[in-house]
Amino acid sequence: MSHVELKNVSKTFNLRSGGANIKTRALDNLSLNIERGEIVALTGPSGCGKTTALRIIMGLEEASGGMIRVAGKEINGCGLDRGMVFQHAELLPWRSAVDNIRFALEANGVAASEIAERAERFIDLVGLRHAMHHRPHQLSGGMKQRVGIARALAIDPEVLLMDEPFGALDSQTREVLQMELLDIHQRTGKTIIFVTHDLDEAVLLADRIAVMVKGRLREIIDVNIERPRNDMRAIRGSEEFARKRHLAWDALHSHPEDAVAAHGSETSDTTPLRATA
């Protein structure tokens, strides 16, 4: 039994604008099974439904059709078994960094005596002890994102859902946190689903890369790089890395005409994918 199972999941958004009813099919019969302890990267052009897929797994959004099971049970809204890192951090502006982590712990009935200690432990984990009493607007974008990651990790979920968790970070911090994530994964065996536009990151971290286009799964690429993946340098230089990166790139660009048709006005969003090639 897979840990997270998506079966023919569809999602249609109805938007009313100026009397007209606009339908957007964000997910179209998406089926994907994710094993316990696996890291899966979701990638694809902007607007292809990655965030929507994560939100549906989290239970923040209801699917229009299909079935989502986590640990064999069909999901019913949000649950403590899943933790979410939002694309734009989404910290509570009136709470300091450490208090934002506390919020998640308080909400989940962690014993009061344990909350303070645990919140500080996770602030340390993302290297923000010096800024733990800063409010979000006093933090840089990358620091906010790190608080968001710490907050999701603090509740110790079995499934970690991360929406472009390292997208806003400088490359050094990104590498540190990538290593940190691999380390956490190694130690805890969490199932991790993360969205990324960075194919390098996808290959470095994931066991499988799910390439989505227009709400559909275009291709799944297995990455056969041994764990623990400690030596990033060696991995980057390996043949498997180059090959899988290539495959992923090809999958993204195999039908450029429909990618252009679907995202014609969003070229600025899709160019980074090409630029990294």
Add this chain to the structure above:
Amino acid sequence: MTISNYHESIAVKKPRFSVKDMPSWSITLISVATLMIVWELCGPWINPLFGSYPSQIIRSFLDMMSDGMLVRAFVQSIQPFVVGYALAALAGIPIGLLLGRYRVFDAAFGIYITAGYATPSIALVPLLMIWFGLGFSVKVVIVFLMAFFPICINTTAGVKAVPKTLIEVGTAFCASQTKIMRQIVLPATLPYIMAGLRLAVGKAVIGMILAEFLTALSGLGGIIINAANSFRTAEMFVPIILVMILAVVLEKLLALLEHVVAPWQREISGDGH
């Protein structure tokens, strides 16, 4: 040019005096003082029947203070004001929160709030007098009606402006409805609530004076009417200015309170230049 030269040249160049460097309160003070002086200088040309000027008003003020009349009137006025305003805040904030948060509640009761706000409260005074008499309680009700709607409507607007994503954070971390309400919706709405409370001060002061004019003559409003009836114009200005000062002081106090309860707000938003 060497670096030390460069620094010297800065030190030598004395900063020219600029209004921009002055603290806001001192600019306000100068503005008020100037107005007072101009008013005072124009004094002798003002017909004492139609107007007055600062020194005369201060003399009246001292007279009214010495016989205790002003203090008595002030106490009389402030009581229904405080009670009415407090009740308005106590009712307006929770009702506003519910209206903003729950669509069904809004659909069922929002219409009364809109209607109540649109109805001029003065129109209700005769009816209120029949219901509540001419004494203390009718004044409380009038102040309440004036203050309740801005507080309630602002709170509702604030709740509706809470970013959906913040509420989703609560949902994603399995926070209960009450926790989402108390720890996400309420703090996010605080700036709006404070704005409502500040607006309501002005409204409540109007309500207070109005009630004293239209129901049993009493308090500061009573002094105004009595002084006007006997053409003691300087005496009339005393309660008017007192009420003005009361409203301004309360408003400033609430602004101060806002910085205490919602300090992040000032940090996030840009202050005017």
